[in-house]
Amino acid sequence: MAGFQTDESLLRNIDAEIKQLGRTNIIVVGRTGVGKSTLINAVFKEDVATTGTGSPVTKNIQKYAIPGTSVTLFDSRGLEMKEFKKIMEEVCSFIKRCQKNKDINEHIHIAWMCISHTSNRLEEGEIAFVEMISKYIPVVIVITQSYDEDNTLFNIIQQKFQDPKVIPVVAKEKSIRKGYPPIPSTGLPSLVKTTQELLPAAQQIAFLAAQNADFSAKILKAHGIVGASAIAAAAAGAIPIPFSDMAVLVPIEIGMIISITAVFGFEIERSVILALWGIFATASGASIVGLGLASLLKFIPGVGSVAGGIIDAAVATSITTAFGEAYIGILVVLFKENNGAKPTKDQLLAKCKQEWKTKQDS
Ligand SMILES: Nc1nc2c(ncn2[C@@H]2O[C@H](COP(=O)(O)OP(=O)(O)OP(=O)(O)O)[C@@H](O)[C@H]2O)c(=O)[nH]1
Ligand SMILES: [Mg+2]
Structure with missing residues (x-):
């Protein structure tokens, strides 16, 4: 009958549409102590990266599924300078392996490369890392702990890479001195926006749904x-x-x-x-x-x-x-x-x- 929607076809419509919802996988890289976990927790408002039960996928990569969402984070922990090359190769071969999967939901969709504002310089290893992973996936360079307006690192990064996406952030408010107001959190909405723009269309909803930094x-x-x-x-x-x-x-x-x-x-x-x-x-x-x-x-x-x-x-x-x-x-x-x-x-x-x-x- 024209215009008649049976229960069954309605259910089929619903199931087909649900199937289209994608998953999003993000890898977070950077040196030890730059603020990767702090950033993850601030963006997703979940204590995922510290207390979350991560499971190791390789020696240096931990996987965290954010509860109740379709986002999985891969956190390359303890990226020590002297081991940079080894870890970089491990991360790259991990990404390459994921991209071979026929299902786009199993790919790594974006990398957040965290570099601390406090270092005020780019290490050779960090440069090599960004160049290497951007061959496979989009990379956002996050300048963590950007507590002051000094643009030195921002300018160095801008000059170093072609069309870099650089976002300075303060993931969590920072108290500097007693009796003074803390430095507020900044930059997270820009990180959300830039990330969304770089994600494949099918991955955007899952990411926006899971993030809690920008309603x-x-x-x-x-x-x-x-x-x-x-x-x-x-x-x-x-x-x-x-x-x-x-x-x-x-x-x-x-x-x-x-x-x-x-x-x-x-x-x-x-x-x-x-x-x-x-x-x-x-x-x-x-x-x-x-x-x-x-x-x-x-x-x-x-x-x-x-x-x-x-x-x-x-x-x-x-x-x-x-x-x-x-x-x-x-x-x-x-x-x-x-x-x-x-x-x-x-x-x-x-x-x-x-x-x-x-x-x-x-
Ligand atoms: N207040 C404030 N503290 C921060 C921020 N980012 C990092 N920190 C501090 O810097 C220290 C290291 O941060 P983590 O987030 O643990 O760094 P990480 O990159 O996850 O370190 P590893 O897991 O050891 O590689 C912690 O004491 C954080 O509280 C920030 O945006 N605000
Ligand atoms: Mg950490």
């Missing part, structure tokens, strides 16, 4: 997801279709819900997506099966003029945009009410239900 980066990405979904919806509506065939939009809306929910850091499970779909796409009283999406029309100004009519590219775009932006709005309010902390799945569902009811009643 606005998640919101920005969510808007981008809505934009991309709206374009897909326009294509689906390129040949105008009757309202009863709205099912062509279902996979697009499902994909959008999944990506947005993921980017805000929620673990994606079929049951949660199904519950969200039940809230959003089902007109009050109707079952999930059958023509969902009817309640989405609530979001479109002048809905009366399109109801019962046809869906064309413009209507498909407005439904998708209005729906996606409304969902982002709910998420932003929910995080705010939770003082920035990630709400539970139950809180998410309850909030969506409440907001949707308000919309339906209005």
